[in-house]
Amino acid sequence: MEPKNQYTQKILAPVRRVSTGDYLLWGVLLALLLTGLGAWTWQFIEGLGITGMNRPVYWGVYITNFVFFIGLAHSGTFISAILRIAGQSWRAPLTRAAEAITLFSLPFGAGSIIIDMGHPERIFNLLFYGRYQSPIMWDVTAVSLYMLSSIVFFYLSLIPDIAMCRDRLTDVPHWQRRMYEILALGWNHSPEQYHRLEKVLDGMAVFMTMLVVTVHTVVSWLFGMTVQPGWHTALIGPFFLLGAILSGTAAVVIALALLRKAYHLEKVLHPGLFNSLRKLLITFVLGWLYMMIAEHLTIGYSSMTEEMVVLTDKFSGTYATIFWSMTAFVFGIPLLIFIFKGKNHIGWMVFASVLINIGMWMERYIVIIPTEVSPRMLHVMGQGSYLPALPEILITIACFAGMFLLYTVFTRFFPIVPIWETAQEHPGHAHSAEPSPASSPAASD
Amino acid sequence: MDIGGVVHAFFDNAGPGGVFVLLVVGGACTLYYFLTRWIVAGGKQNEPTNPEEQPVSMDA
Numbered sequence: 488m489e490p491k492n493q494y495t496q497k498i499l500a501p502v503r504r505v506s507t508g509d510y511l512l513w514g515v516l517l518a519l520l521l522t523g524l525g526a527w528t529w530q531f532i533e534g535l536g537i538t539g540m541n542r543p544v545y546w547g548v549y550i551t552n553f554v555f556f557i558g559l560a561h562s563g564t565f566i567s568a569i570l571r572i573a574g575q576s577w578r579a580p581l582t583r584a585a586e587a588i589t590l591f592s593l594p595f596g597a598g599s600i601i602i603d604m605g606h607p608e609r610i611f612n613l614l615f616y617g618r619y620q621s622p623i624m625w626d627v628t629a630v631s632l633y634m635l636s637s638i639v640f641f642y643l644s645l646i647p648d649i650a651m652c653r654d655r656l657t658d659v660p661h662w663q664r665r666m667y668e669i670l671a672l673g674w675n676h677s678p679e680q681y682h683r684l685e686k687v688l689d690g691m692a693v694f695m696t697m698l699v700v701t702v703h704t705v706v707s708w709l710f711g712m713t714v715q716p717g718w719h720t721a722l723i724g725p726f727f728l729l730g731a732i733l734s735g736t737a738a739v740v741i742a743l744a745l746l747r748k749a750y751h752l753e754k755v756l757h758p759g760l761f762n763s764l765r766k767l768l769i770t771f772v773l774g775w776l777y778m779m780i781a782e783h784l785t786i787g788y789s790s791m792t793e794e795m796v797v798l799t800d801k802f803s804g805t806y807a808t809i810f811w812s813m814t815a816f817v818f819g820i821p822l823l824i825f826i827f828k829g830k831n832h833i834g835w836m837v838f839a840s841v842l843i844n845i846g847m848w849m850e851r852y853i854v855i856i857p858t859e860v861s862p863r864m865l866h867v868m869g870q871g872s873y874l875p876a877l878p879e880i881l882i883t884i885a886c887f888a889g890m891f892l893l894y895t896v897f898t899r900f901f902p903i904v905p906i907w908e909t910a911q912e913h914p915g916h917a918h919s920a921e922p923s924p925a926s927s928p929a930a931s932d
Numbered sequence: 933m934d935i936g937g938v939v940h941a942f943f944d945n946a947g948p949g950g951v952f953v954l955l956v957v958g959g960a961c962t963l964y965y966f967l968t969r970w971i972v973a974g975g976k977q978n979e980p981t982n983p984e985e986q987p988v989s990m991d992a
Contacts, residue, residue, distance in 0.1 A: 613949075613950060613953070614950035614953065614954065615947070615950055616946040616947060616950065617946070617947065617948070617949030617950030617951075617952070617953060618943070618944070618945065618946050618947075618948075618949050619942060619943050619948065619949035619952060620943045620944065620949075621949070624949040624950075624952075624953065627953055628952070628953050628956055628957075631953065631956075631957050632956055632957060632960055635957060635960055635961065635964070636960065636964075639964045639967075639968070643967075643968065643971065646971075646972075672968070672972045673972060673975065674972065674975060675975040676975075677974060677975040679974035679975065680971060680972065680974040680975045681974075682974065683970060683971045683974045684971050684974075687967050687970075687971055
Protein backbone atom coordinates (compact mmCIF):
# COMPACT_ATOMS: atom_id res chain seq x y z
CA MET A 488 0.00 0.00 0.00
CA GLU A 489 1.37 3.38 -1.05
CA PRO A 490 1.64 6.10 1.62
CA LYS A 491 -1.36 8.46 1.61
CA ASN A 492 -0.26 12.07 1.37
CA GLN A 493 -2.64 14.85 0.33
CA TYR A 494 0.30 16.78 -1.14
CA THR A 495 1.71 13.99 -3.33
CA GLN A 496 0.69 15.67 -6.60
CA LYS A 497 2.08 19.00 -5.48
CA ILE A 498 5.39 17.48 -4.43
CA LEU A 499 5.71 15.44 -7.63
CA ALA A 500 4.78 18.36 -9.91
CA PRO A 501 8.34 19.72 -10.33
CA VAL A 502 9.57 16.23 -11.24
CA ARG A 503 7.14 15.85 -14.15
CA ARG A 504 8.83 18.29 -16.53
CA VAL A 505 11.96 20.34 -17.03
CA SER A 506 11.23 23.89 -18.17
CA THR A 507 13.22 26.12 -20.53
CA GLY A 508 14.11 28.27 -17.53
CA ASP A 509 15.73 25.24 -15.91
CA TYR A 510 17.85 24.56 -18.98
CA LEU A 511 18.93 28.20 -19.05
CA LEU A 512 19.87 28.16 -15.37
CA TRP A 513 21.74 24.87 -15.75
CA GLY A 514 23.54 26.27 -18.79
CA VAL A 515 24.78 29.33 -16.87
CA LEU A 516 25.86 27.22 -13.90
CA LEU A 517 27.57 24.70 -16.17
CA ALA A 518 29.44 27.53 -17.90
CA LEU A 519 30.69 28.80 -14.52
CA LEU A 520 31.69 25.26 -13.55
CA LEU A 521 33.58 24.78 -16.81
CA THR A 522 35.34 28.13 -16.34
CA GLY A 523 36.53 26.88 -12.96
CA LEU A 524 37.64 23.64 -14.55
CA GLY A 525 39.61 25.67 -17.08
CA ALA A 526 41.23 27.65 -14.25
CA TRP A 527 42.15 24.40 -12.52
CA THR A 528 43.73 23.09 -15.72
CA TRP A 529 45.68 26.35 -16.00
CA GLN A 530 46.83 25.91 -12.39
CA PHE A 531 47.75 22.26 -13.07
CA ILE A 532 49.93 23.26 -16.02
CA GLU A 533 51.55 26.35 -14.48
CA GLY A 534 51.69 25.16 -10.87
CA LEU A 535 50.48 26.73 -7.64
CA GLY A 536 52.75 29.71 -8.30
CA ILE A 537 49.94 31.38 -10.25
CA THR A 538 47.76 31.49 -7.12
CA GLY A 539 48.08 34.08 -4.37
CA MET A 540 49.73 31.51 -2.11
CA ASN A 541 53.38 32.04 -1.31
CA ARG A 542 55.87 31.64 1.52
CA PRO A 543 54.73 31.51 4.38
CA VAL A 544 51.07 31.53 3.25
CA TYR A 545 50.61 27.92 2.14
CA TRP A 546 46.85 27.80 2.68
CA GLY A 547 44.49 30.24 0.97
CA VAL A 548 40.88 30.28 -0.20
CA TYR A 549 40.95 26.60 -1.19
CA ILE A 550 41.29 25.60 2.44
CA THR A 551 38.75 28.29 3.37
CA ASN A 552 36.35 26.65 0.89
CA PHE A 553 37.17 23.21 2.28
CA VAL A 554 36.21 24.20 5.83
CA PHE A 555 33.17 26.17 4.62
CA PHE A 556 31.72 23.40 2.42
CA ILE A 557 32.28 20.73 5.04
CA GLY A 558 30.51 23.02 7.52
CA LEU A 559 27.63 23.56 5.11
CA ALA A 560 27.34 19.80 4.83
CA HIS A 561 26.35 19.60 8.48
CA SER A 562 22.91 20.98 7.67
CA GLY A 563 21.47 17.69 6.48
CA THR A 564 22.81 15.65 9.31
CA PHE A 565 21.70 18.17 11.88
CA ILE A 566 18.14 18.40 10.54
CA SER A 567 17.76 14.74 9.72
CA ALA A 568 19.79 12.92 12.32
CA ILE A 569 19.97 15.09 15.42
CA LEU A 570 16.36 16.27 15.24
CA ARG A 571 15.27 12.69 14.46
CA ILE A 572 16.89 11.48 17.66
CA ALA A 573 15.28 14.35 19.55
CA GLY A 574 11.87 13.24 18.20
CA GLN A 575 11.17 16.56 16.48
CA SER A 576 8.56 15.49 13.94
CA TRP A 577 8.20 18.99 12.44
CA ARG A 578 11.53 18.46 10.69
CA ALA A 579 10.09 15.85 8.25
CA PRO A 580 9.19 18.17 5.31
CA LEU A 581 12.64 19.75 5.26
CA THR A 582 14.84 16.69 5.76
CA ARG A 583 15.54 15.96 2.12
CA ALA A 584 16.21 19.57 1.17
CA ALA A 585 18.71 19.71 4.03
CA GLU A 586 20.30 16.34 3.27
CA ALA A 587 20.72 17.33 -0.37
CA ILE A 588 22.82 20.30 0.75
CA THR A 589 25.04 17.84 2.63
CA LEU A 590 25.31 15.54 -0.33
CA PHE A 591 26.16 18.21 -2.88
CA SER A 592 28.47 20.36 -0.77
CA LEU A 593 30.67 17.51 0.50
CA PRO A 594 32.28 16.72 -2.88
CA PHE A 595 33.30 20.37 -3.25
CA GLY A 596 34.64 20.44 0.30
CA ALA A 597 36.72 17.31 -0.15
CA GLY A 598 37.59 18.41 -3.71
CA SER A 599 39.03 21.70 -2.43
CA ILE A 600 41.80 19.77 -0.69
CA ILE A 601 42.66 18.03 -3.96
CA ILE A 602 42.67 21.38 -5.79
CA ASP A 603 44.96 22.79 -3.10
CA MET A 604 47.44 19.97 -3.66
CA GLY A 605 48.28 21.26 -7.10
CA HIS A 606 48.76 17.75 -8.41
CA PRO A 607 45.57 15.72 -7.79
CA GLU A 608 47.33 12.36 -8.18
CA ARG A 609 49.15 13.10 -4.92
CA ILE A 610 45.98 12.03 -3.09
CA PHE A 611 47.15 8.44 -3.67
CA ASN A 612 50.25 9.15 -1.60
CA LEU A 613 47.92 9.22 1.40
CA LEU A 614 46.75 5.70 0.64
CA PHE A 615 50.14 4.23 -0.24
CA TYR A 616 52.29 6.04 2.31
CA GLY A 617 49.71 7.22 4.85
CA ARG A 618 51.12 7.71 8.32
CA TYR A 619 48.47 7.85 11.02
CA GLN A 620 50.41 10.36 13.07
CA SER A 621 49.25 13.02 10.67
CA PRO A 622 45.91 14.81 11.25
CA ILE A 623 45.35 14.80 7.48
CA MET A 624 44.91 11.01 7.72
CA TRP A 625 42.32 11.45 10.49
CA ASP A 626 40.60 13.93 8.23
CA VAL A 627 40.60 11.61 5.21
CA THR A 628 39.13 8.81 7.35
CA ALA A 629 36.41 11.00 8.88
CA VAL A 630 35.42 12.90 5.74
CA SER A 631 35.30 9.83 3.48
CA LEU A 632 33.24 7.89 6.02
CA TYR A 633 30.94 10.90 6.46
CA MET A 634 30.51 11.25 2.70
CA LEU A 635 29.70 7.56 2.28
CA SER A 636 27.31 7.50 5.26
CA SER A 637 25.55 10.66 4.08
CA ILE A 638 24.97 9.14 0.65
CA VAL A 639 23.54 5.97 2.17
CA PHE A 640 21.40 7.84 4.72
CA PHE A 641 20.06 10.06 1.95
CA TYR A 642 19.44 7.22 -0.48
CA LEU A 643 17.70 4.94 2.02
CA SER A 644 15.12 7.57 2.93
CA LEU A 645 14.65 8.31 -0.78
CA ILE A 646 13.83 4.73 -1.85
CA PRO A 647 10.06 4.78 -1.02
CA ASP A 648 9.66 8.05 -2.93
CA ILE A 649 11.62 6.72 -5.90
CA ALA A 650 9.22 3.77 -5.92
CA MET A 651 6.35 6.24 -5.99
CA CYS A 652 7.96 8.04 -8.95
CA ARG A 653 8.35 4.68 -10.67
CA ASP A 654 4.66 3.87 -10.19
CA ARG A 655 3.14 7.29 -10.82
CA LEU A 656 5.31 9.10 -13.33
CA THR A 657 4.40 7.19 -16.46
CA ASP A 658 4.67 10.18 -18.80
CA VAL A 659 8.38 10.85 -18.24
CA PRO A 660 11.08 9.79 -20.74
CA HIS A 661 11.96 6.11 -20.89
CA TRP A 662 15.45 6.52 -19.43
CA GLN A 663 13.99 8.36 -16.44
CA ARG A 664 11.47 5.57 -15.78
CA ARG A 665 14.24 3.02 -16.09
CA MET A 666 16.32 5.03 -13.61
CA TYR A 667 13.47 4.95 -11.07
CA GLU A 668 13.02 1.20 -11.61
CA ILE A 669 16.68 0.52 -10.90
CA LEU A 670 17.01 2.89 -7.96
CA ALA A 671 13.77 1.73 -6.30
CA LEU A 672 15.32 -1.73 -5.77
CA GLY A 673 11.94 -3.41 -6.14
CA TRP A 674 10.36 -1.48 -3.25
CA ASN A 675 6.70 -2.49 -2.83
CA HIS A 676 5.63 -0.36 0.16
CA SER A 677 5.14 -3.31 2.49
CA PRO A 678 4.77 -2.50 6.23
CA GLU A 679 7.80 -4.66 6.99
CA GLN A 680 9.98 -2.63 4.60
CA TYR A 681 8.92 0.61 6.28
CA HIS A 682 9.47 -0.90 9.70
CA ARG A 683 13.00 -1.97 8.78
CA LEU A 684 13.73 1.34 7.09
CA GLU A 685 12.68 3.34 10.17
CA LYS A 686 14.77 1.05 12.35
CA VAL A 687 17.90 1.50 10.24
CA LEU A 688 17.40 5.27 9.88
CA ASP A 689 17.03 5.59 13.67
CA GLY A 690 20.24 3.63 14.22
CA MET A 691 22.09 5.54 11.54
CA ALA A 692 20.90 8.86 13.02
CA VAL A 693 22.85 8.12 16.20
CA PHE A 694 25.92 7.15 14.20
CA MET A 695 25.62 10.19 11.93
CA THR A 696 25.38 12.50 14.94
CA MET A 697 28.66 11.09 16.25
CA LEU A 698 30.17 11.44 12.79
CA VAL A 699 29.14 15.09 12.50
CA VAL A 700 30.94 15.92 15.73
CA THR A 701 33.97 13.87 14.71
CA VAL A 702 34.24 15.27 11.21
CA HIS A 703 34.28 18.93 12.08
CA THR A 704 36.45 18.41 15.14
CA VAL A 705 38.97 16.57 13.01
CA VAL A 706 38.78 19.32 10.37
CA SER A 707 39.59 21.85 13.10
CA TRP A 708 42.48 19.68 14.32
CA LEU A 709 44.21 20.22 10.98
CA PHE A 710 44.79 23.68 12.44
CA GLY A 711 44.66 22.95 16.16
CA MET A 712 47.40 20.31 16.14
CA THR A 713 49.94 22.82 14.86
CA VAL A 714 51.54 25.28 17.27
CA GLN A 715 50.56 28.29 15.20
CA PRO A 716 49.09 31.39 16.89
CA GLY A 717 45.30 31.50 16.82
CA TRP A 718 45.00 27.80 16.03
CA HIS A 719 46.59 25.93 18.91
CA THR A 720 43.62 25.91 21.25
CA ALA A 721 41.34 23.15 22.51
CA LEU A 722 38.37 25.42 21.80
CA ILE A 723 38.90 25.24 18.06
CA GLY A 724 36.98 21.92 17.75
CA PRO A 725 33.68 23.02 19.34
CA PHE A 726 34.03 26.46 17.74
CA PHE A 727 34.29 24.94 14.26
CA LEU A 728 31.43 22.56 14.98
CA LEU A 729 29.06 25.25 16.17
CA GLY A 730 29.94 27.48 13.21
CA ALA A 731 29.28 24.56 10.87
CA ILE A 732 25.85 23.84 12.30
CA LEU A 733 25.03 27.56 12.20
CA SER A 734 25.97 27.98 8.53
CA GLY A 735 24.32 24.67 7.62
CA THR A 736 21.02 25.58 9.25
CA ALA A 737 21.09 29.01 7.61
CA ALA A 738 21.69 27.30 4.26
CA VAL A 739 18.59 25.16 4.85
CA VAL A 740 16.50 28.32 5.29
CA ILE A 741 17.78 29.69 1.95
CA ALA A 742 17.17 26.39 0.13
CA LEU A 743 13.68 25.96 1.57
CA ALA A 744 12.63 29.49 0.67
CA LEU A 745 13.88 29.08 -2.91
CA LEU A 746 12.16 25.71 -3.32
CA ARG A 747 8.95 27.03 -1.81
CA LYS A 748 8.85 29.90 -4.26
CA ALA A 749 10.11 28.11 -7.37
CA TYR A 750 7.98 24.97 -7.01
CA HIS A 751 4.90 26.50 -5.34
CA LEU A 752 5.26 24.39 -2.22
CA GLU A 753 3.80 27.03 0.12
CA LYS A 754 1.41 24.59 1.79
CA VAL A 755 4.01 21.90 2.35
CA LEU A 756 6.87 24.15 3.41
CA HIS A 757 4.71 26.30 5.65
CA PRO A 758 5.89 29.36 7.69
CA GLY A 759 5.81 27.27 10.88
CA LEU A 760 8.95 25.46 9.68
CA PHE A 761 10.77 28.76 9.23
CA ASN A 762 9.74 29.87 12.70
CA SER A 763 11.17 26.68 14.20
CA LEU A 764 14.42 27.20 12.29
CA ARG A 765 14.45 30.83 13.44
CA LYS A 766 14.47 29.73 17.08
CA LEU A 767 17.28 27.27 16.40
CA LEU A 768 19.28 29.94 14.58
CA ILE A 769 18.91 32.40 17.48
CA THR A 770 20.37 29.73 19.79
CA PHE A 771 23.25 28.95 17.43
CA VAL A 772 24.08 32.62 16.82
CA LEU A 773 24.31 33.22 20.57
CA GLY A 774 26.37 30.04 20.96
CA TRP A 775 28.71 31.25 18.24
CA LEU A 776 29.15 34.59 20.02
CA TYR A 777 29.97 32.77 23.25
CA MET A 778 32.66 30.73 21.49
CA MET A 779 34.08 33.85 19.82
CA ILE A 780 34.41 35.65 23.14
CA ALA A 781 35.80 32.58 24.92
CA GLU A 782 38.45 32.03 22.26
CA HIS A 783 39.62 35.62 21.80
CA LEU A 784 39.48 36.50 25.49
CA THR A 785 41.65 33.50 26.42
CA ILE A 786 44.20 34.42 23.78
CA GLY A 787 44.13 38.17 24.51
CA TYR A 788 44.37 37.76 28.27
CA SER A 789 47.57 35.71 28.03
CA SER A 790 49.22 38.41 25.85
CA MET A 791 51.70 35.96 24.33
CA THR A 792 53.80 37.73 21.72
CA GLU A 793 53.05 35.56 18.66
CA GLU A 794 49.37 35.32 19.54
CA MET A 795 49.05 39.07 19.93
CA VAL A 796 50.46 39.74 16.45
CA VAL A 797 47.59 37.73 14.92
CA LEU A 798 44.97 39.04 17.32
CA THR A 799 45.90 42.68 16.70
CA ASP A 800 45.88 42.05 12.98
CA LYS A 801 42.30 40.83 13.28
CA PHE A 802 41.01 43.45 15.70
CA SER A 803 42.61 46.62 14.39
CA GLY A 804 45.11 45.73 11.66
CA THR A 805 44.98 44.49 8.08
CA TYR A 806 42.04 42.14 8.69
CA ALA A 807 39.95 44.41 10.92
CA THR A 808 37.42 45.24 8.18
CA ILE A 809 36.82 41.57 7.41
CA PHE A 810 36.74 40.63 11.11
CA TRP A 811 34.18 43.23 12.17
CA SER A 812 32.08 42.76 9.02
CA MET A 813 32.06 39.05 9.78
CA THR A 814 30.90 39.70 13.34
CA ALA A 815 28.11 41.95 12.08
CA PHE A 816 27.07 39.43 9.39
CA VAL A 817 27.07 36.36 11.61
CA PHE A 818 25.92 37.85 14.89
CA GLY A 819 24.76 41.49 15.01
CA ILE A 820 22.43 41.91 12.02
CA PRO A 821 20.96 38.36 11.91
CA LEU A 822 20.14 38.36 15.62
CA LEU A 823 18.23 41.65 15.32
CA ILE A 824 16.40 40.34 12.26
CA PHE A 825 15.50 37.03 13.89
CA ILE A 826 14.16 38.72 17.01
CA PHE A 827 12.35 41.72 15.55
CA LYS A 828 11.57 40.92 11.90
CA GLY A 829 12.00 37.20 11.23
CA LYS A 830 8.81 35.80 12.70
CA ASN A 831 6.45 34.92 9.84
CA HIS A 832 8.61 36.91 7.40
CA ILE A 833 10.44 34.45 5.21
CA GLY A 834 12.13 37.19 3.16
CA TRP A 835 13.85 38.60 6.25
CA MET A 836 14.83 35.07 7.33
CA VAL A 837 16.47 34.46 3.96
CA PHE A 838 18.29 37.80 4.09
CA ALA A 839 19.68 37.01 7.56
CA SER A 840 20.65 33.49 6.48
CA VAL A 841 22.51 34.78 3.42
CA LEU A 842 24.39 37.22 5.68
CA ILE A 843 25.25 34.37 8.07
CA ASN A 844 26.72 32.29 5.25
CA ILE A 845 28.73 35.18 3.82
CA GLY A 846 29.92 35.89 7.36
CA MET A 847 30.81 32.25 8.00
CA TRP A 848 32.89 32.10 4.82
CA MET A 849 34.69 35.25 6.03
CA GLU A 850 35.13 33.63 9.44
CA ARG A 851 36.88 30.62 7.87
CA TYR A 852 39.07 33.05 5.90
CA ILE A 853 39.90 35.08 9.01
CA VAL A 854 40.82 31.94 10.95
CA ILE A 855 43.27 30.79 8.27
CA ILE A 856 44.92 33.76 6.59
CA PRO A 857 46.09 36.05 9.47
CA THR A 858 47.85 33.09 11.12
CA GLU A 859 49.49 32.08 7.84
CA VAL A 860 50.63 35.65 7.26
CA SER A 861 52.17 35.88 10.75
CA PRO A 862 53.32 32.37 11.69
CA ARG A 863 54.97 31.49 14.97
CA MET A 864 58.48 31.52 13.46
CA LEU A 865 58.03 35.03 12.16
CA HIS A 866 61.71 35.84 12.62
CA VAL A 867 62.64 32.97 10.29
CA MET A 868 59.77 33.03 7.82
CA GLY A 869 59.18 36.77 7.70
CA GLN A 870 55.84 38.57 7.51
CA GLY A 871 53.76 37.26 4.64
CA SER A 872 50.91 38.63 2.59
CA TYR A 873 48.06 37.07 0.70
CA LEU A 874 45.41 38.04 -1.80
CA PRO A 875 43.50 35.43 -3.79
CA ALA A 876 44.54 35.38 -7.46
CA LEU A 877 42.25 34.95 -10.50
CA PRO A 878 42.38 31.12 -10.67
CA GLU A 879 41.43 30.88 -7.01
CA ILE A 880 38.48 33.24 -7.49
CA LEU A 881 37.27 31.38 -10.60
CA ILE A 882 37.59 27.98 -8.91
CA THR A 883 35.73 29.26 -5.83
CA ILE A 884 32.86 30.56 -7.98
CA ALA A 885 32.86 27.25 -9.86
CA CYS A 886 32.55 25.28 -6.60
CA PHE A 887 29.46 27.26 -5.57
CA ALA A 888 28.01 27.01 -9.08
CA GLY A 889 28.66 23.27 -9.15
CA MET A 890 26.91 22.72 -5.85
CA PHE A 891 23.92 24.79 -6.97
CA LEU A 892 23.81 22.97 -10.31
CA LEU A 893 23.74 19.51 -8.72
CA TYR A 894 21.06 20.67 -6.29
CA THR A 895 18.77 22.14 -8.93
CA VAL A 896 19.16 19.16 -11.25
CA PHE A 897 18.32 16.82 -8.38
CA THR A 898 15.12 18.70 -7.54
CA ARG A 899 13.89 18.19 -11.12
CA PHE A 900 14.26 14.41 -11.02
CA PHE A 901 13.45 13.48 -7.43
CA PRO A 902 10.87 14.77 -4.94
CA ILE A 903 12.59 17.34 -2.73
CA VAL A 904 10.01 16.93 0.03
CA PRO A 905 9.83 13.37 1.41
CA ILE A 906 6.37 12.10 0.49
CA TRP A 907 6.37 9.05 2.74
CA GLU A 908 7.74 10.87 5.77
CA THR A 909 5.13 13.62 5.52
CA ALA A 910 2.29 11.22 4.66
CA GLN A 911 -0.83 11.27 6.78
CA GLU A 912 -0.87 7.51 6.56
CA HIS A 913 1.73 4.98 5.43
CA PRO A 914 2.20 1.27 6.02
CA GLY A 915 4.97 1.94 8.53
CA HIS A 916 2.65 3.94 10.77
CA ALA A 917 1.50 0.71 12.31
CA HIS A 918 4.94 0.60 13.92
CA SER A 919 5.30 4.30 14.61
CA ALA A 920 2.87 6.52 16.47
CA GLU A 921 4.56 9.71 15.20
CA PRO A 922 1.98 12.28 14.07
CA SER A 923 2.17 13.59 10.55
CA PRO A 924 4.01 16.87 10.48
CA ALA A 925 2.67 18.07 7.15
CA SER A 926 -0.88 17.87 8.39
CA SER A 927 -0.22 20.33 11.21
CA PRO A 928 1.38 23.45 9.77
CA ALA A 929 1.16 25.42 12.99
CA ALA A 930 2.51 22.63 15.15
CA SER A 931 5.94 24.14 15.42
CA ASP A 932 4.69 27.53 16.55
CA MET B 933 53.50 -9.87 22.18
CA ASP B 934 54.73 -6.31 22.24
CA ILE B 935 51.43 -4.41 21.80
CA GLY B 936 53.16 -1.09 22.42
CA GLY B 937 55.52 -1.86 19.56
CA VAL B 938 52.63 -2.64 17.22
CA VAL B 939 50.84 0.60 18.13
CA HIS B 940 54.07 2.52 17.69
CA ALA B 941 54.68 0.88 14.30
CA PHE B 942 51.12 1.69 13.19
CA PHE B 943 51.46 5.39 13.91
CA ASP B 944 55.08 5.75 12.91
CA ASN B 945 55.31 3.97 9.57
CA ALA B 946 54.33 5.09 6.11
CA GLY B 947 51.61 2.76 4.79
CA PRO B 948 49.42 1.39 7.61
CA GLY B 949 47.45 4.66 7.74
CA GLY B 950 46.28 4.22 4.16
CA VAL B 951 45.34 0.59 4.81
CA PHE B 952 43.35 1.69 7.86
CA VAL B 953 41.40 4.26 5.81
CA LEU B 954 40.59 1.63 3.19
CA LEU B 955 39.50 -0.83 5.87
CA VAL B 956 37.18 1.70 7.52
CA VAL B 957 35.58 2.80 4.24
CA GLY B 958 35.46 -0.75 2.86
CA GLY B 959 33.91 -2.05 6.09
CA ALA B 960 31.27 0.68 6.01
CA CYS B 961 30.47 -0.11 2.34
CA THR B 962 29.94 -3.78 3.20
CA LEU B 963 27.76 -2.98 6.21
CA TYR B 964 25.61 -0.51 4.26
CA TYR B 965 25.21 -2.98 1.38
CA PHE B 966 23.82 -5.66 3.69
CA LEU B 967 21.61 -3.19 5.56
CA THR B 968 20.08 -2.01 2.28
CA ARG B 969 19.48 -5.59 1.19
CA TRP B 970 17.86 -6.40 4.53
CA ILE B 971 15.49 -3.41 4.32
CA VAL B 972 14.39 -4.15 0.77
CA ALA B 973 14.01 -7.88 1.51
CA GLY B 974 11.24 -6.96 3.97
CA GLY B 975 8.94 -6.61 0.96
CA LYS B 976 9.34 -10.23 -0.11
CA GLN B 977 7.51 -11.47 2.98
CA ASN B 978 4.27 -9.85 1.75
CA GLU B 979 4.51 -10.86 -1.88
CA PRO B 980 1.82 -13.31 -3.07
CA THR B 981 3.27 -16.77 -3.42
CA ASN B 982 3.91 -17.97 -6.96
CA PRO B 983 1.28 -20.64 -7.80
CA GLU B 984 3.98 -22.84 -9.32
CA GLU B 985 5.76 -22.89 -5.97
CA GLN B 986 2.63 -23.94 -4.05
CA PRO B 987 2.99 -27.32 -2.36
CA VAL B 988 0.89 -30.07 -3.90
CA SER B 989 -2.35 -30.53 -1.99
CA MET B 990 -2.43 -33.68 0.04
CA ASP B 991 -6.26 -33.82 -0.31
CA ALA B 992 -5.91 -35.21 -3.80
